[in-house]
Amino acid sequence: MTDDDPGTVNMARNARLRRWPVGLAFSLPLVIGLLMFTAYPVGMSLYYSLCSYPIFSPPRLIGLANYQELLRDPRFWLSLWNTFYYALAAVPLGMVAGLLLALLLNLKVKGLAFYRTLFFLPTVVPLVASCVLWNQILNPQQGLINEGLRFLGLPAAWTPGWLTSETWSKPALILMSLWGCGGGMVLYLAALQDVPQELYEAAALDGARAWHRLWYVTLPMISPVLLFTGIMGLIGAVQVFAQAFIMTGGGPAESTLFYSLKLFDTAFTEFRLGYASAMAWVMFVFILLATLAVMKLSNRFVYYHT
Secondary structure (H helix, E strand, O other): OOOOOOOHHHHHHHHHHHHHHHHHHHHHHHHHHHHHHHHHHHHHHHHOOEOEOOOOOEEEEOOOHHHHHHOOOOOHHHHHHHHHHHHHHHHHHHHHHHHHHHHHHOOOOOOOHHHHHHHHHHOOOOHHHHHHHHOOOOOOOOHHHHHHHOOOOHHHHOOOOOOOOOOHHHHHHHHHHHHHHHHHHHHHHHHOOOOOHHHHHHHHOOOOOOOHHHHHHHHHHHHHHHHHHHHHHHHHHOOOHHHHHHOOOOOOOOOOOHHHHHHHHHHHHHOOOHHHHHHHHHHHHHHHHHHHHHHHHHHHHHOOOO
């Protein structure tokens, strides 16, 4: 009897059918969890975005009124601007800092394991603890940064009140975001070690300097990892919340009122769950469109080698 024999085919099909309930039983907890804790909340949030829903009253369908109100809400546009400002600066700076660290740690120097651990350690520090620490570092009177600037003899204008100034509050949080660049550093370091050494040797024989080897060999070869960290950094920056919530509360003068913080205040301070759901869906659409745009552009700049 061969594999093409109808009897053999039927026996194999029957065996698969007998195993199907077992597979379903094993996957059922995951499927139920996905439906109950992901699919259902997402679907209900879309419904609530079309409702007037004070938290202590039943939802009442009002159509697109929440989305229309968003367009007229000046705090909505302010939160968008603050978030755009933060993402536009924090994401590329974090990627550059992580890449520079990875390039340095890719060198053959003594104590390499110690330095790798040292730079990665901040990424495992709890976010709340990091915020408390940076609150002290950015203190305008006794903070480490301003004390260092005073030690260098810089004038008072160069020792700002980081978290108390409208001008410096967002740069302060951007500076803090570099604290966690060790996560990207690990990914870049792994990608750098996968770059074939033959390419560097060939480039060196052709007279390429270190900068040219970096630009024409290293960056193209690790471009898929750069794309991944860029997209993940963008998603994280658009959803930045805890830093502003803990350190500034959205101040001063709402200069750190980021989109997620505005959404949180709308839902749990103003108790407007319908309006907050509309904001959440606007955020989802923005992240989706931004990710698709980056993926579209990546066709020109990302090289997938085999």
